[in-house]
Every structure is written in structure tokens, then in C-alpha cells.
Amino acid sequence: MFASNLDTPLVYLKGVGPKRAELLQKELGMCTYEQLLNHYPFRYIDRTRFYKINELNPDMPLVQVIGRVISKETIGEKHKKRIVIKFTDDTGTMELVWFQSLKWVEDNIMRGSLYIAFGKPTFFNGSFSISHPDLEPYPRQTSITGNLTLQPIYNSTEKLKKSFLDSKGIQKLIHHIIELHINEVRETLPKYILDKYKLISRKDALINVHFPSNTTMLQHAERRLKFEELFFIQLQLLYNKQLRSLKFKGALFNTVGERVNTFYNIMLPFDLTNAQKRVIKEIRLDTQMGSQMNRLIQGDVGSGKTVVALMSMLLANDNGYQACMMAPTEILARQHYQSLVDLLKGELVNVAVLTGNSTKKQRTILHEQLENGEIDILVGTHALIEDKVKFKNLGLVIIDEQHRFGVEQRAKLWRKNVIPPHILVMTATPIPRTLAMTLYGDLDVSVIDELPVGRKPIETKHLFEGQRLRMFGFIKQEIAKGRQVYIVYPLIRESEKLDLLHLEAGIEQMRFEFPLPNYQISIVHGQMPNADKQFEMQQFIQGKSQIMVATTVIEVGVNVPNASVMIIENAERFGLSQLHQLRGRVGRGAEQSFCILMTGNKLSQNSKLRIETMVKTNNGFEISEIDLQLRGPGDITGTQQSGVLELKMANLAKDQIILQEARNTVIDIFEKDAMLGNPENVLLKNYIDKRTRAIAFDKIS
Known part of the structure; x- marks a missing residue:
């Protein structure tokens, strides 16, 4: 009936049935035995320590006590009904x-009978009690599923x-x-x-991740499952990369001609950094290979x-x-367009903008x-992917802040040339190394x-609310x-739930502290009509x-x-990446800037x-590593729906060594066996074939 018993729908599992099977599918996305088997605990409670009753104190989170049930009494009626058990050991008595x-x-x-009672102790009326404890016979029953001293805890809803x-x-079903x-x-x-990495078998890993026999075996199980998870992500990514280079021919950019030379030698208003030169060289080499560059x-x-x-x-x-450049917002697209026009001084090529x-x-x-x-370079927003937009000969697509675009949106641009x-x-959002390798x-990858x-x-200072007058004085000095x-605020209007200084109140305060005609104030937020937003932006850009x-609408673009000061109100409400992006709006001129x-x-x-991190460093890559530890990968890049980051076991902030091992192993495999044809790689070839069929089926359905 099924290729394997592990493919059996959960409805057939003892203790499930149709209603629970439907719930497991809706709440956790679990449909088969195998999917539930791959639902790993997110933490464990150490059940190796036992306490005596006279050792308990109400500050303890969870305890377990071995004792004997000496009485059982039903008290109260209807909704006030409860059962109280007197539970005793050789040091005292408590209630369950x-x-x-x-x-x-x-x-x-x-x-x-003797039992192990496990739960949170509370102290009331001179004695300890535990409400709704886990209760199991003492001594514990042993089975193939470990000694249960490390109690797995699963996500539920x-x-x-x-x-x-x-x-x-859930533990019982598993x-x-x-x-x-x-x-x-x-x-x-x-x-x-x-053998190379001394990994235990998948079978032993599954047994010990759900029911670890001891701490050492749990560590072995977690390492095996983390390696496997990261390995197969890298296998798929690098296989796709290899396939793409074989499958897709790329335009040959063999000539460094008049436009590049004239711009570089005559028009460029500053010297390139060594990092910029290195990245341009990498692009030059890519575009001479005869296969499609993806950098x-x-x-x-x-x-x-x-x-x-x-x-x-x-x-x-x-x-x-021709070339095109796609940005996620109109503000950013027009900013890029203006930057290109300014750099080219209206010469060399014809640049246009479409939004x-x-x-x-x-x-x-x-x-x-x-x-x-006639148009050499087109800059724009999502408008570029419309079917009506047709190029004569598109050779290069540049996508800015690409995590804001869907896969299908990007693919539409790729199809605009034979x-x-x-x-x-x-x-411009620095990505931690582990995240870049995975996402x-x-x-x-090139890094500037x-x-x-x-x-x-940029000098970054932290001031508390009580130091506001000092901040106002500093602004006046700079102006x-x-x-x-x-001045950036997290909210437009007052919130009943959040006691934050909001933009509308901030405007009133600014107008009081910085009155006309000496000071002009521009106001920009996401709920304004685009025309108003553009007008206010231009007033500021032109120095009027x-x-x-x-609000954070100015985060990019x-x-x-000439702007040398960035004030971020309620800075504790922003993530590190956002704070860093906002700070990056200043420091763009020769003058000293402040945040x-x-x-x-x-x-x-x-x-x-x-x-503290913001005050200490301006290095975006250092900041991104701390941000990854604080928030997790999905939150940093907005890629929780991307699939590739739906990690069940691995943690990109903590498992960098395992990820590097996995990636190096895949690179080594493809160097020796590019198409996975060798007998020792049959499992890997089967995995790739199965994934390819699944993706093709998804596209059809």
C-alpha cells in the first residue's frame, strides 16, 4: 500500500484517529509517521536529579521527588472539585x-504505591504542593527508548x-x-x-534524540542530525549551482571598451577602494566564462x-x-537612477527609470x-517584470536588496532574453557568514x-530620556x-499598547524647540501619498x-x-540590523557624523x-553576527517562508563548524563526482532525483 510503513498516514497510528490526524496536519504540518518522527524536541528536562521533600523551596522551577501515596481524597463539588493526594518520603509530607x-x-x-512526582513546587499554608504533577511508577520502566532521565519537550499548540x-x-505517539x-x-x-566524521547511524540518532539514553548519546544524535540537515541543504544548493553553469550559457563580455575606460579614467570623481577593484575583477572573470554569472x-x-x-x-x-537594475521601492529606485545620472553627467549611455x-x-x-x-540602462521597481517591458538584448540584471523579491519575480527578469x-x-544588509552559505x-559571494x-x-552615543535637552542642544549646534x-520614530500615532514617543508628538515637540523661520522641518512617513513623500524628501535633499x-521609511534610499546627525527615538524598539541601516543614512559626506x-x-x-553593540562598533558584519544570535535567521532577512531556512535541528548562530564541514564535504564530492554517478554516492543521487521530482510536481499542481 505504501512504499514504507513510515509513509503511512498518521490517521492509522494508535491513539490518533481522524480528528487528531487533521489537527496534526493543520497545526504542525505532520501527515505521516516519518514526518512525526522528524518532529524533534526543542529542549530537555534533566530528570537525573531527585529531591527530598525537606530540600524543596518555592523558587525551584521543576523538581522530582520519590515518595509513597498514603491517602487520596476528593474535595469540593462540580467546578470546584479536586483530588488531593498525601505524598510522603523519609523527610516529610507534601500534597499532589x-x-x-x-x-x-x-x-x-x-x-x-511508590511514584516519581514531577512538577513545580509551591508553598502554601505551611506545606509544599505540586499541581498536576507528572506521576510515574518507581522504579521507572526501561525500554528501547532510553531511560527517560532526559525528558524531551516538544512544540505543541x-x-x-x-x-x-x-x-x-506527542512523545507517546512518537x-x-x-x-x-x-x-x-x-x-x-x-x-x-x-566514518570520516564519526557520525552515528540515522536510526540510532532518531532513538536518542527522542529518548536519549544519556547526555553523551544525545550529543551524538544532535550532531548527526544537524550535519545531515545542513549537508543536504548544501548538496541541493551546490548541485543547482553546478547544473546552472552547465545548462545556462551566458553572454560573453570580452571587451572592456570606451564606456568603461572613459568613466574610470576621466569621470570617476574618486579612487576606487581595493575591495571595489577586487569585486569588479571577479565580475569581469565571471562574464568571460561563457556561463551565466550568479553573484x-x-x-x-x-x-x-x-x-x-x-x-x-x-x-x-x-x-x-543592455542592463537593468531593480530596487524594492520607488524611493530607492529613483535614488539609484539619480546616482547613476550624477556619476555619468548625462554622457556615455542613455539611462531611464520605470516605476x-x-x-x-x-x-x-x-x-x-x-x-x-536606445535605452542602455533601465532602473526601476517591480514594474520592470511586467510582460510589456521588453528589451532588445538584455545582458545583465542587478537586483538590490534581493531578499525583498520573490523567486518568481526574479525569474521573470531572467526570461527577458534568449x-x-x-x-x-x-x-546593504550585511549577512552573517553562516547565513550567506545557507541562504x-x-x-x-563578493564582499566590499x-x-x-x-x-x-560615525560616532554613536546612547542617551536616556532625562538627557533630552542635551540632545536638542547638540542638534542646534550642528544646524x-x-x-x-x-529624527526617526517607531510609530506614527500614539499607541494604547505601547508607551512610546510617536511621530506626531515628536513633530509638536520639534516645532516648539525649533520654531520657524530659523528652522524648516520635513515630515515623511509610510502613510503619506507618494507625491507628498517625494516633495518632503526633495525639500530635505535640496537643503531647504x-x-x-x-518613520523607518527612510531606512534605505x-x-x-550634508546630513550629519541621526537621532533614533525609542531605539530599544528597533532590531540591530534596522538600527545599523538607519545609522547608515549619515556619514556620507566628509564631515564627522553622529548617531x-x-x-x-x-x-x-x-x-x-x-x-551597547551599536555604540561599540560600526562594522555591519560584526553587528549581523550578534543580530543572528539574538533574533534567528528568518527574522534577520525576512526569509521565514523561503524553505531553505526551515531548520529542524541546526542553529546557524551556534553550528558554524558543522555547517562548514558539511559544505566542504559537498564541494569535495562534486570535485570528484560531478554528477553523483559513483556507486558510493547512490544515496545522494537518489535524494537529488527525489527533490527534483517533488519540485516538478509542485510546479504542475
Whole structure:
């Protein structure tokens, strides 16, 4: 009926049935025995320590006590009904109390018998008690599923708990599967990998992750399952990369022609950093290989990615190809367009911009020019992927802040030429090394790790609410020097739930502290009409206003070299990555710039660490590593739906060594056996084939 008993639907498992099976599918996405077997505990309670009753204190989180049931009494009626058990050992007596499951307690707990009681102790009326303890006979029963001294705790949900599928209930179902079907678990890793890294078998790993026989075996089980998880992610990513280089031919950019040379030798207003030169060289080599380039450029805010992008697009133009650059927002697209126009001074190539707000007339002209090749570089938003947008000969696609675009959106750009264009992905959000290997493991990665010469590090200060007057005085000093200031708020309006200084209150305060006509204030937030937003931005960019009061809408896409101060209100409410992006709006000119983090007096440990990190370092990569530890990978990049980061066991913040081992192993395998044809790699070939069929089926359905 099924290829393996582990493929059996959960409805057939003892203790499940149709209703529970439907709940497990809806709440946890579990449909088969194997899927439930791969639902790992997220922590363990150490059940090796036993306490005497006279050792208990109410501050203990969870304890276990060996004792004898000496009496059992039902007290109260209806909803106040409860069972109270007197429980004793050689040092004293305590109470065990149940308000639910009374019939089970009445039928199963025997007077005079020895039990292990486990739960949270409380002290009331001169004695200790535990409400709804876990109770099991003493001595414990042993089985193939370990000694239960390390108690696994599973993720559940409120709906599952109402159907008695809490952690204990899920553990019981997994116990049934292991007892009946553990010998049907098939190995997924070749023997030479198991031997090289001294990994236990998959069968032993599953037994010991659910029911560890001891701490050492739990560590072996976790290491095996983490390696396997990270290994197969790398196998898929690097296989795709290899396949793409074989399958997709790429345009040849053999010529460094007049446009690149003229821009570099005559028009470039500053010297490139060594990091910029290195990345441009890597792009040059990629585009001479005859296969499609897929490269990620990581660069901290202000590191000069735009110039690298422009020189890459000029290289495409020199070889007879068009280039396009897609940004996630209109503000950022227009900012890129203006930067390119300013750098080129209206010479060398024809640059155009296309956004959702481009008029019908503008679009008609642009579409015609694009198709006949008059436009060399097109900058835009999602509007670029519309079917009406057709290129004469697209050779290079640059995607900025690409994690904001879906896979299908990016693919539409790739299909706009017979030979797929080269792909250059850029991000100003520094990505931790482990995350880059996992999320972008199929791309070649370039890092711009130098700031342009003359840029002074931004000084970051932390001030509490009581130091607000000092902050206002500092703003006035900077404006008197001819500088401009950003003030960013987390909220637009007052919130009943959050006691935060909001933008509307901030505007009133600013107008009182900085009255007309000496000070002009621009206001920008996400709920404004686009035209109003653009007007306010331009007022600030042109220096007609000295202060911009804004929400995080200015996180990316505003480049005002004269702005030297960034004030972030309620800075404790922002994530590290966002704080770093906001700080990157200043420090773009030659003058010393400052970032002031305003917070309340009470800060959580995490908030304190974020603020301290910002004050201590300007290095975005260092910040990203701390951010990964604090928030996890999905939150950092907004990729919780990406699939590749749905890790069941591995932790990218903690398992860097295992990830590197897994990736190096895959690289080594493909160097020796590119198409996985050797007999020792049959398990890996089967995995790739199965995944390929599954992806194809998903596309059909």
C-alpha cells in the first residue's frame, strides 16, 4: 500500500484517529509517521536529579521527588472539585493536587504505591504542593527508548493541547512509531561520510534524540542530525549551482571598451577602494566564462556598491548588451537612477527609470526605446517584470536588496532574453557568514569590506530620556554649522499598547524647540501619498529643510551627504540590523557624523546588548553576527517562508563548524563526482532525483 510503513498516514497510528490526524496536519504540518518522527524536541528536562521533600523551596522551577501515596481524597463539588493526594518520603509530607483528569487519577493512582512526582513546587499554608504533577511508577520502566532521565519537550499548540496532544501526548505517539517501525529507518548518508566524521547511524540518532539514553548519546544524535540537515541543504544548493553553469550559457563580455575606460579614467570623481577593484575583477572573470554569472555582492552601508554596479552595467553596454537594475521601492529606485545620472553627467549611455508611478505616455516612449535598443540602462521597481517591458538584448540584471523579491519575480527578469542575462545581487544588509552559505549558497559571494577614503566613522552615543535637552542642544549646534538632521520614530500615532514617543508628538515637540523661520522641518512617513513623500524628501535633499522627522521609511534610499546627525527615538524598539541601516543614512559626506540612540531608562537584557553593540562598533558584519544570535535567521532577512531556512535541528548562530564541514564535504564530492554517478554516492543521487521530482510536481499542481 505504501512504499514504507513510515509513509503511512498518521490517521492509522494508535491513539490518533481522524480528528487528531487533521489537527496534526493543520497545526504542525505532520501527515505521516516519518514526518512525526522528524518532529524533534526543542529542549530537555534533566530528570537525573531527585529531591527530598525537606530540600524543596518555592523558587525551584521543576523538581522530582520519590515518595509513597498514603491517602487520596476528593474535595469540593462540580467546578470546584479536586483530588488531593498525601505524598510522603523519609523527610516529610507534601500534597499532589489535580483539578482536571480526576477519573484517570482515581482509577490509576494506587494508595501505598511508590511514584516519581514531577512538577513545580509551591508553598502554601505551611506545606509544599505540586499541581498536576507528572506521576510515574518507581522504579521507572526501561525500554528501547532510553531511560527517560532526559525528558524531551516538544512544540505543541493550544488546539493540540485541548486534544491531549501536549508535549507528553506527542512523545507517546512518537514512542509508538519507534517501537513498531524504527528498524525501517533507512540511512541517508554514505558510509564514507559517517566514518570520516564519526557520525552515528540515522536510526540510532532518531532513538536518542527522542529518548536519549544519556547526555553523551544525545550529543551524538544532535550532531548527526544537524550535519545531515545542513549537508543536504548544501548538496541541493551546490548541485543547482553546478547544473546552472552547465545548462545556462551566458553572454560573453570580452571587451572592456570606451564606456568603461572613459568613466574610470576621466569621470570617476574618486579612487576606487581595493575591495571595489577586487569585486569588479571577479565580475569581469565571471562574464568571460561563457556561463551565466550568479553573484552576490555584500557591502556595508556606504561601501560603494552603486559604483561597482554602474561599472558592471557599462561593461555590458560595451559588449552590445543592455542592463537593468531593480530596487524594492520607488524611493530607492529613483535614488539609484539619480546616482547613476550624477556619476555619468548625462554622457556615455542613455539611462531611464520605470516605476509604478510612471505615466502612460512615459511608458509608451520608454517601451519603444527599450525594444529598439536606445535605452542602455533601465532602473526601476517591480514594474520592470511586467510582460510589456521588453528589451532588445538584455545582458545583465542587478537586483538590490534581493531578499525583498520573490523567486518568481526574479525569474521573470531572467526570461527577458534568449540567453539568460548575468545576475548580480546586491545587499546593504550585511549577512552573517553562516547565513550567506545557507541562504545564498548557490551564488558566488563578493564582499566590499572597505569604506571609501575620507569617510570618518560615525560616532554613536546612547542617551536616556532625562538627557533630552542635551540632545536638542547638540542638534542646534550642528544646524548652526550648516548640517542637517534626521529624527526617526517607531510609530506614527500614539499607541494604547505601547508607551512610546510617536511621530506626531515628536513633530509638536520639534516645532516648539525649533520654531520657524530659523528652522524648516520635513515630515515623511509610510502613510503619506507618494507625491507628498517625494516633495518632503526633495525639500530635505535640496537643503531647504534642516530637520527630517520620519518613520523607518527612510531606512534605505535617502542619500544626503550634508546630513550629519541621526537621532533614533525609542531605539530599544528597533532590531540591530534596522538600527545599523538607519545609522547608515549619515556619514556620507566628509564631515564627522553622529548617531544618537534615545531610550527609556528601563531596558531588557537584549535591548541593552543591542544598544551597547551599536555604540561599540560600526562594522555591519560584526553587528549581523550578534543580530543572528539574538533574533534567528528568518527574522534577520525576512526569509521565514523561503524553505531553505526551515531548520529542524541546526542553529546557524551556534553550528558554524558543522555547517562548514558539511559544505566542504559537498564541494569535495562534486570535485570528484560531478554528477553523483559513483556507486558510493547512490544515496545522494537518489535524494537529488527525489527533490527534483517533488519540485516538478509542485510546479504542475
